[in-house]
Amino acid sequence: MNSYIISAIVVMAVVNYFTRALPFLFFRSHMPPKFIIFLEEWFPPVIMTILVFYSLKDIDFQSAPYGAYELLGVAGTVGLHLLLKNYLVSIFGGTLLYMALVQGWFGV
Amino acid sequence: MRYSKEIKTAFRNSIPVMMGYLVLGFAFGVLMASNHYPWYLSLVMSLFIYAGALQFAAVGFLGAKLGFADIAIASFFINVRQSFYGLSLLKKFKDTGWLKPYLIHTLTDETYAVLTGIKIPEDISQKHYTLFLSLFNHSYWVTGSLLGALFGVSVHFDSRGVAFSLTALFVVLMLEQYKNRQNIIPFVIGAIASIFALILLGKNMLLGAIGFSLVMLFALRARIEKNSTAKAGSDE
Numbered sequence: 001m002n003s004y005i006i007s008a009i010v011v012m013a014v015v016n017y018f019t020r021a022l023p024f025l026f027f028r029s030h031m032p033p034k035f036i037i038f039l040e041e042w043f044p045p046v047i048m049t050i051l052v053f054y055s056l057k058d059i060d061f062q063s064a065p066y067g068a069y070e071l072l073g074v075a076g077t078v079g080l081h082l083l084l085k086n087y088l089v090s091i092f093g094g095t096l097l098y099m100a101l102v103q104g105w106f107g108v
Numbered sequence: 109m110r111y112s113k114e115i116k117t118a119f120r121n122s123i124p125v126m127m128g129y130l131v132l133g134f135a136f137g138v139l140m141a142s143n144h145y146p147w148y149l150s151l152v153m154s155l156f157i158y159a160g161a162l163q164f165a166a167v168g169f170l171g172a173k174l175g176f177a178d179i180a181i182a183s184f185f186i187n188v189r190q191s192f193y194g195l196s197l198l199k200k201f202k203d204t205g206w207l208k209p210y211l212i213h214t215l216t217d218e219t220y221a222v223l224t225g226i227k228i229p230e231d232i233s234q235k236h237y238t239l240f241l242s243l244f245n246h247s248y249w250v251t252g253s254l255l256g257a258l259f260g261v262s263v264h265f266d267s268r269g270v271a272f273s274l275t276a277l278f279v280v281l282m283l284e285q286y287k288n289r290q291n292i293i294p295f296v297i298g299a300i301a302s303i304f305a306l307i308l309l310g311k312n313m314l315l316g317a318i319g320f321s322l323v324m325l326f327a328l329r330a331r332i333e334k335n336s337t338a339k340a341g342s343d344e
Contacts, residue, residue, distance in 0.1 A: 004173065005145075005149065005170055007176060008166070008169060008170060008174075008176065008179055009149075009152060009153055009156070009157065009166075011176050011179050011180050011183070012153075012157050012162060012166055012169075012179060012183045013156040013157045015179075015180050015183040015184050015187075016157055016158075016159050016162055016183055016187050016190075017212070017213055018184075019184060019187045019188050019189075019190045019191050020187075020190045020191070020193070020194065020212050020213065020215045021194070021212045022191040022194065023191055023192075023194035023195045023198060024194055024198070024201065024208070024212060027198055032195075032198055035326070036195055036198070038329060038333070039192075039195050039196055039325075040195065040196040040197075040198070040199065041196075042294050042325060042332060043192060043195065043196050043325070044196060044224040044225065044285055045282070045285040045286065045289060045294040045295055045298065046294045046295075046297050046298040046301075046321045046325060047192070047193075047220075047298070047318070047321075048221060048225065048278055048281050048282040048285050048298070049282055049294070049295050049297075049298025049299055049302065050298045050301060050302050050314070050317045050318065050321060051217060051221065051278040052275065052278045052279055052282055052302075053298075053299070053302035053303070053306065053313070053317070054302070054313065054314050054317070055274055055275040055278055056275060057306065057310075057311050057313060058311070070272075070275070073272055073275070073276070074275065074276075074279055077275075077276045077279045077280060078279060078283065081279075081280050081283050082283075087124070087226070087280045087281075087284070088120075088123055088124065090276065090279075090280050091124040091127075091273055091276040091277055091280055092127075092273075094272070094273075094275075094276035094279070095127065095269070095270065095272050095273040095276050098269045098272040098276075099268065099269035099270060099272070100269075101269070102268050102269040103266055103268055103269060
């Protein structure tokens with residue numbers, strides 16, 4: 001096997017592991033300061049919101065259907081979740097609705 | 109069976125990730141195969157890198173014969189957001205012993221989202237639940253990319269839109285986070301930071317959005333903490 005490819009994969013694996021391990025290395029010996037405890041509590045809802053936007057970043061608002069499928073998919077997921085409170089049903093249902101829209105099952 | 113409760117809970121919570129990872133992993137395997145890389149390279153990358161965005165970018169790096177320093181820098185910036193995930197898991201991972209290196213290795217966006225977003229029963233072992241959840245998610249990604257690399261070129265399944273399951277996962281976990289906190293401020297911060305970053309940075313918005321949101325989070329820290337203690341007080 002080509003040694004360039006192997007080395008490149010090793011570099012990516014090591015750097016990627018480092019980004020995941022950084023906080024654990026940094027706070028190994030001493031207890032984290034108060035602001036970290038604040039982040040522990042309040043960062044998850046912030047990042048979850050950001051990840052929703054991030055996963056929808058490829059929406060094209062300039063041309064048809066102007067992001068309508070994604071918005072409907074999200075609305076369907078939220079609606080199901082508020083109604084039935086079962087997250088598997090919400091995720092399956094929302095995804096099915098989105099697939100139906102994108103693949104034109106409704107003939108639109 | 110030992111740990112059967114932990115395995116069951118972990119499997120149930122991993123199902124939404126399964127849909128997304130099998131499809132995205134499959135897409136990665138197909139991309140590798142269509143660039144004439146052997147199947148075992150897809151397998152090795154999914155096992156040892158295990159990062160969606162970086163692996164797709166890697167196909168470009170390898171094709172362009174990018175230098176190692178460039179690859180290292182690009183990899184760092186594509187995935188440095190993951191450093192913030194560990195910050196909110198220091199306590200959870202504290203007593204995981206020899207499992208810790210593996211739990212860190214498998215700390216993807218989705219695993220982090222499920223770990224912090226779905227509450228588990230108190231009578232099951234947090235440590236083993238985390239291990240099984242990580243193992244399940246990792247196996248979906250590896251399986252998907254292996255299948256894609258081996259059979260991708262000959263399979264005709266219209267999977268357009270399946271990857272939306274990851275969006276739906278994040279949406280549902282966001283709603284769950286709200287239910288647990290009843291405080292709208294962090295969600296408003298996340299939304300404003302994302303829109304701001306999308307306008308300024310376009311598709312490379314993730315790191316910028318995290319930066320903006322951290323600034324806002326600390327600027328509003330007193331208010332958020334006051335708001336939540338007031339809520340906690342009124343619950344009693």
